[in-house]
Amino acid sequence: xxxxxxxxxxxxxxxxxxxxRLMIGIVVVLVALVIIAPLVIIGVEAFSKGWQLYRxxxxxxxxxxxxxxxxxxxxxxxxxxxxxxxxxxxxxTKFDFWGKRFLLVVIEIPFSVSxxxxxVAYLFVYGLQGLFGPWLDAHDIKILFAVPGIIIAxxxxxxxxxxxxxxxLMQAQGRDLEEASTSLGASGWRxxxxxxxxxxxxxxxxxxxxxxxxxxxxxGAVSVVSGNIRGQTNTLPLHIELLYHDYNATGAFAxxxxxxxxAVFTIIAKVALERQGAGRVRKTDNPAEKTS
Amino acid sequence: xxxxxxxxxxxxxxxxxxxYVGLIVVLPLAALAFKAASLGFEDYWRIVSSSRAVASYRVxxxxxxxxxxxxxxxxxxxxxVITRYRFPGRRIIDAVVDLPFALPTAVAGIALTALFxxxxxxxxxxxxxxxxxxxxPIGIMIxxxxxxxxxxxxxxxxxxxxxxxxxxxxxxxxxxxxxTIFRKVILPxxxxxxxxxxxxxxxxxxxxFGAIIFIAGNQPMSTEITALLIFIRLEEYDYQAAAAIASVxxxxxxxxxxxxNWLQARALRYTVKG
Numbered sequence: 169x170x171x172x173x174x175x176x177x178x179x180x181x182x183x184x185x186x187x188x189r190l191m192i193g194i195v196v197v198l199v200a201l202v203i204i205a206p207l208v209i210i211g212v213e214a215f216s217k218g219w220q221l222y223r224x225x226x227x228x229x230x231x232x233x234x235x236x237x238x239x240x241x242x243x244x245x246x247x248x249x250x251x252x253x254x255x256x257x258x259x260x261t262k263f264d265f266w267g268k269r270f271l272l273v274v275i276e277i278p279f280s281v282s283x284x285x286x287x288v289a290y291l292f293v294y295g296l297q298g299l300f301g302p303w304l305d306a307h308d309i310k311i312l313f314a315v316p317g318i319i320i321a322x323x324x325x326x327x328x329x330x331x332x333x334x335x336x337l338m339q340a341q342g343r344d345l346e347e348a349s350t351s352l353g354a355s356g357w358r359x360x361x362x363x364x365x366x367x368x369x370x371x372x373x374x375x376x377x378x379x380x381x382x383x384x385x386x387x388g389a390v391s392v393v394s395g396n397i398r399g400q401t402n403t404l405p406l407h408i409e410l411l412y413h414d415y416n417a418t419g420a421f422a423x424x425x426x427x428x429x430x431a432v433f434t435i436i437a438k439v440a441l442e443r444q445g446a447g448r449v450r451k452t453d454n455p456a457e458k459t460s
Numbered sequence: 461x462x463x464x465x466x467x468x469x470x471x472x473x474x475x476x477x478x479x480y481v482g483l484i485v486v487l488p489l490a491a492l493a494f495k496a497a498s499l500g501f502e503d504y505w506r507i508v509s510s511s512r513a514v515a516s517y518r519v520x521x522x523x524x525x526x527x528x529x530x531x532x533x534x535x536x537x538x539x540x541v542i543t544r545y546r547f548p549g550r551r552i553i554d555a556v557v558d559l560p561f562a563l564p565t566a567v568a569g570i571a572l573t574a575l576f577x578x579x580x581x582x583x584x585x586x587x588x589x590x591x592x593x594x595x596x597p598i599g600i601m602i603x604x605x606x607x608x609x610x611x612x613x614x615x616x617x618x619x620x621x622x623x624x625x626x627x628x629x630x631x632x633x634x635x636x637x638x639x640t641i642f643r644k645v646i647l648p649x650x651x652x653x654x655x656x657x658x659x660x661x662x663x664x665x666x667x668x669f670g671a672i673i674f675i676a677g678n679q680p681m682s683t684e685i686t687a688l689l690i691f692i693r694l695e696e697y698d699y700q701a702a703a704a705i706a707s708v709x710x711x712x713x714x715x716x717x718x719x720x721n722w723l724q725a726r727a728l729r730y731t732v733k734g
Contacts, residue, residue, distance in 0.1 A: 180625060202605070203609075254473075256477040259470060262467050262469070273721060274485060282668070282710075283669055285690070286488070292494070320484065392691065392694060404564075405564050405566040406566075417574070420570055431563040435555055438555075
């Protein structure tokens with residue numbers, strides 16, 4: 169009889185078979201009910217009156233216009249927030265300056281503020297009763313209840329996305345490579361494009377994708393500043409609400425299915441990028457704590 | 461001695477950052493605060509303490525509390541199952557946890573309403589049990605649960621992944637039962653992250669709008685959330701009232717932001733030592 173036993177991993181806390189099965193069972197059922205079911209019902213409702221009505225809703229000029237406006241908002245807001253995110257990450261991770269912790273908190277504010285509050289706040293800047301409203305009106309510049317308002321409200325809501333993905337990663341990577349590069353005579357831009365960017369490209373793309381999903385889906389803030397003019401200032405989420413309140417639930421779900429598809433693609437892209445290492449550096453890394 | 465920083469680009473990058481943050485984030489919020497402050501204390505207090513406003517705070521805070529407590533248990537179980545067990549479908553579950561973030565709130569709102577309406581898949585079953593969800597405060601809670609679930613999972617998950625097995629083994633060798641070890645060893649290590657997730661989730665619930673307005677009945681005094689009351693005041697062109705009530709939500713958001721930052725700093729103190 170051999171005394172040598174094959175060393176097996178000792179069971180960890182919660183590894184008792186019954187408990188394990190119970191937990192997995194509960195979680196799988198709840199995920200199916202809470203997360204999967206809403207996704208499934210969008211598809212079911214969208215096609216509930218057949219393919220024909222679905223197609224009619226999706227290619228209706230109002231829907232197409234809403235899609236165009238949503239895409240336009242994303243085409244402007246996402247690149248602007250990307251440039252901002254890169255600038256903020258460069259300033260915060262490559263330099264030490266007074267008030268850095270505070271700046272980090274201010275950048276994160278849009279995540280905590282209700283989109284409705286954001287919309288109202290913009291009203292008091294660009295609206296007739298706001299700071300610049302009377303001046304804008306006198307010069308016949310329309311920002312609120314027009315496309316520019318929708319775009320800047322979307323920018324507010326999604327401002328932190330790219331910065332938040334880049335900062336922890338660039339913090340963890342330190343400054344040595346960039347310092348070596350500039351001390352060998354490379355310019356700042358060259359250093360950024362040939363040294364920093366290749367190191368953060370997946371995290372950058374990750375932030376851009378999350379930012380895009382949020383811009384395209386923003387409802388509350390946009391709903392305050394858009395004025396809901398059908399065929400003019402309706403983004404896709406607003407168009408869904410309009411159809412829904414017109415007692416055209418099937419149409420609303422058909423329009424919603426477009427956004428749900430974008431959400432599913434966002435998740436798939438996210439998983440693919442995480443395999444490249446993006447989004448995992450964060451852990452409990454609070455960049456503000458590690459500045460030396 | 462601090463090394464002299466040789467990297468270029470501080471004026472440009474910091475300039476862009478401050479300009480953008482100033483224009484996009486600080487200016488509008490300052491304008492809102494200014495508008496609310498210009499009301500004068502008496503008017504301000506009259507608006508924010510009106511019975512309809514107070515009822516809306518009550519519905520919002522109570523529903524947010526209910527949703528956060530549910531998500532505390534569900535989110536912790538979810539993070540636990542994803543990190544500790546290996547089973548078919550685990551990666552899919554890990555991926556779909558982010559769906560509530562990726563799915564636009566208005567889409568989530570109509571989907572949940574369809575599920576929980578009297579004739580819906582869940583609504584018809586619950587109706588048989590005598591529970592009404594759609595157009596009641598429970599509906600508000602469910603919408604909040606959906607949109608804020610990922611916060612708790614995603615803040616607890618990394619800490620669970622990094623948990624040192626030696627700690628559990630030590631406790632096991634000392635004869636602790638699983639439940640005791642969970643309570644006395646694992647839970648205290650998770651607590652800071654768990655609390656940070658809870659405060660993020662609660663803050664998100666307080667401000668949620670899109671997902672809720674479809675499923676809530678939106679009846680004043682009973683199923684009207686604060687964000688909706690602001691919206692209604694705007695539609696009535698009562699900009700002063702909208703500013704005043706919005707400032708209450710803004711203050712709540714700042715308070716939650718401070719709490720979250722404090723909790724995250726604490727969470728870090730724990731993990732850095734390990």
